[in-house]
Amino acid sequence: MPSSEALFLGFDLSTQQLKAVLITARSLSVVHEASVHYDTDLPSYGTSNGAILGPDEGRVTSPVSMWLEALDLILERIRTAGIDLRRVVGIGGAGQQHGSVYWSVDAPSLLASLDPSKALGAPGHLAPQAFSLPDAPIWQDSSTTVECRELEDAVGGSQALSDLTGSRAYERFTGVQIARIRKVNPSAYAQTSRISLVSSFVPSLFLQRIAPIEISDASGMSLMNILTSSWEDALLEACGGPELRAKLGPEPVLGGSALGKIGTWWVQRWGFSPECIIAPFTGDNPATVVALSAPGDAILSLGTSTTLLLSIPPPLSTVSPSTPPKRTTTSHLLAHPAAPGGYIAMLCYKNGALARERVRARYANDTNDNGTDAGTKWTRFNEIVRGTPPGNNGYLGFYFPQPEIIPPNITGEFFFKPDAGATSMAAVPEVAFPPFFHPRAILESQLLSIKLRVADIMPPGAPSLRRLVLAGGASSNAVIQQVVADVFRTSAYIVDRNTGTQEAAAFGGALLARYAWWRNTKGERGTFEDMMAETGETSQMKLGAEPDAEAARVYEDLVGIYGTCERRAIAIYQGSSHDS
Numbered sequence: 080m081p082s083s084e085a086l087f088l089g090f091d092l093s094t095q096q097l098k099a100v101l102i103t104a105r106s107l108s109v110v111h112e113a114s115v116h117y118d119t120d121l122p123s124y125g126t127s128n129g130a131i132l133g134p135d136e137g138r139v140t141s142p143v144s145m146w147l148e149a150l151d152l153i154l155e156r157i158r159t160a161g162i163d164l165r166r167v168v169g170i171g172g173a174g175q176q177h178g179s180v181y182w183s184v185d186a187p188s189l190l191a192s193l194d195p196s197k198a199l200g201a202p203g204h205l206a207p208q209a210f211s212l213p214d215a216p217i218w219q220d221s222s223t224t225v226e227c228r229e230l231e232d233a234v235g236g237s238q239a240l241s242d243l244t245g246s247r248a249y250e251r252f253t254g255v256q257i258a259r260i261r262k263v264n265p266s267a268y269a270q271t272s273r274i275s276l277v278s279s280f281v282p283s284l285f286l287q288r289i290a291p292i293e294i295s296d297a298s299g300m301s302l303m304n305i306l307t308s309s310w311e312d313a314l315l316e317a318c319g320g321p322e323l324r325a326k327l328g329p330e331p332v333l334g335g336s337a338l339g340k341i342g343t344w345w346v347q348r349w350g351f352s353p354e355c356i357i358a359p360f361t362g363d364n365p366a367t368v369v370a371l372s373a374p375g376d377a378i379l380s381l382g383t384s385t386t387l388l389l390s391i392p393p394p395l396s397t398v399s400p401s402t403p404p405k406r407t408t409t410s411h412l413l414a415h416p417a418a419p420g421g422y423i424a425m426l427c428y429k430n431g432a433l434a435r436e437r438v439r440a441r442y443a444n445d446t447n448d449n450g451t452d453a454g455t456k457w458t459r460f461n462e463i464v465r466g467t468p469p470g471n472n473g474y475l476g477f478y479f480p481q482p483e484i485i486p487p488n489i490t491g492e493f494f495f496k497p498d499a500g501a502t503s504m505a506a507v508p509e510v511a512f513p514p515f516f517h518p519r520a521i522l523e524s525q526l527l528s529i530k531l532r533v534a535d536i537m538p539p540g541a542p543s544l545r546r547l548v549l550a551g552g553a554s555s556n557a558v559i560q561q562v563v564a565d566v567f568r569t570s571a572y573i574v575d576r577n578t579g580t581q582e583a584a585a586f587g588g589a590l591l592a593r594y595a596w597w598r599n600t601k602g603e604r605g606t607f608e609d610m611m612a613e614t615g616e617t618s619q620m621k622l623g624a625e626p627d628a629e630a631a632r633v634y635e636d637l638v639g640i641y642g643t644c645e646r647r648a649i650a651i652y653q654g655s656s657h658d659s
């Protein structure tokens with residue numbers, strides 16, 4: 080590869096880390112990856128897994144200054160690795176969905192006049208004065224239940240809101256987060272000139288002006304009409320009053336388009352080319368779909384959250400009117416970032432990686448457990464899972480350390496085992512649940528919940544899943560790959576680390592930048608797929624695990640029992656939360 084070959088830079092500002100992937104223009108090969116882990120690389124912010132809990136019940140935020148410093152640090156790491164940033168012709172990326180950043184009235188002039196002698200995160204440079212709130216509410220926030228009910232009431236209920244926006248009201252969605260800020264901190268709201276999503280915050284820094292919000296990530300706000308991809312006045316009014324439209328900026332834009340060229344601060348401080356284009360960033364889940372989706376596949380993303388993603392392509396014919404995809408009160412429908420008229424169906428769970436880590440720490444703590452995620456940290460956990468049979472001898476556990484999204488708001492742990500005659504399941508206290516069964520129990524219950532609901536998001540008449548593609552941190556774990564293949568009776572594919580990157584969202588962001596560059600700089604008119612076909616990119620997937628027929632049969636029998644136990648866990652939770 081000539082060292083002058085043009086590069087695309089993709090970021091993913093996710094929950095626990097900022098990640099970056101650099102790919103070549105012609106073959107889309109990954110030339111470099113970098114990351115900044117907030118807790119360990121920027122400990123002065125005191126985050127736990129990238130977030131700060133409280134002070135109010137359910138409040139979860141991340142410091143905006145920490146994200147600025149993370150950008151400084153990741154660029155330093157990329158430069159130190161010997162990458163010549165002048166080669167970067169396009170920047171794109173992704174952000175954790177729903178999180179919001181509140182810009183002050185001074186922000187536009189501060190952004191436009193950044194000082195090349197100062198780091199982005201240097202105190203007094205942008206922060207605190209460019210922001211009307213120092214902390215950004217993130218997707219783990221669950222403090223807005225009242226605002227959710229108010230929003231649904233304003234439009235005629237949860238299904239009506241889902242029909243309009245693709246989702247019922249959810250605590251983490253940006254519209255209700257805005258409504259809460261307007262209610263509890265009206266002066267900060269009044270001083271806010273613009274509101275960005277995490278995904279539009281980062282390109283705003285690169286452009287040195289506030290970027291528009293992208294349609295796929297706008298689908299996670301409860302503010303956009305999912306069929307027209309335009310802001311919906313009734314929703315804007317309900318969440319943020321008449322002033323919200325101006326704070327959101329222009330109508331949402333399609334991904335894979337060029338927003339403009341990189342700002343002069345980046346050219347002067349970091350040596351980027353002034354011709355480098357900036358593409359809209361999207362949500363981390365839509366970016367993962369862009370990176371990994373092929374017809375007939377579903378994607379299971381095992382990051383901090385767990386998501387199941389299904390790409391619904393645009394109708395083949397624009398002549399015959401298409402039936403709008405299903406909208407439900409348990410799943411989400413998002414606009415596709417790069418295929419106008421296409422959608423993404425999604426299930427999302429809050430208790431993913433962090434809940435599994437908690438079980439590992441309590442019940443599978445290796446004496447050598449100071450290893451890394453990729454090294455020995457999961458060794459004991461995996462041994463225990465291998466030492467227990469599919470179905471876990473009937474022991475079923477539910478682990479919701481944080482208020483869950485599916486089922487809504489359930490919190491706590493709930494355990495079940497077959498009763499004495501093995502004819503039904505009995506709820507049992509933790510002490511009656513052998514510790515050895517917990518590691519498999521958390522994997523099985525997290526996956527059975529998805530199995531129970533996956534039919535809800537399949538388009539009518541769609542064939543059954545061809546294969547599941549795994550993404551996110553836990554996708555590299557071979558034991559987890561096998562349980563996934565068995566539960567869903569489908570081949571589990573993973574990204575081949577020799578040819579691709581595990582950082583699918585950052586990679587998807589780089590691909591969207593490549594698509595924007597191809598259309599805007601090269602003047603091409605084709606689809607994203609046309610662009611991919613021209614690159615001659617070879618598959619980055621490899622088989623992770625094939626289902627075991629006997630194990631798959633066990634899970635087919637178990638899914639109904641899982642559903643019954645889940646209903647009982649909800650009843651126990653509701654009983655206990657009413658008592659307290």
Ligand SMILES: Nc1ncnc2c1ncn2[C@@H]1O[C@H](COP(=O)(O)OP(=O)(O)O)[C@@H](O)[C@H]1O
Nearest residue numbers: 093094095096382383432452457551552553556
């Ligand atoms: N080998 C592994 N086995 C199980 N889980 C893993 C493994 N490696 C990483 N993880 C999990 O991946 C999580 C991080 O996933 P990642 O997709 O990077 O998160 P995010 O994008 O939300 O910041 C960690 O919290 C860890 O629990």
Ligand SMILES: O=C(CO)[C@@H](O)[C@H](O)COP(=O)(O)O
Nearest residue numbers: 093094175176218382383384
């Ligand atoms: O809330 C959602 C999706 O609706 C989450 O999936 C966030 O987008 C966070 O993603 P990760 O950091 O877990 O990848």
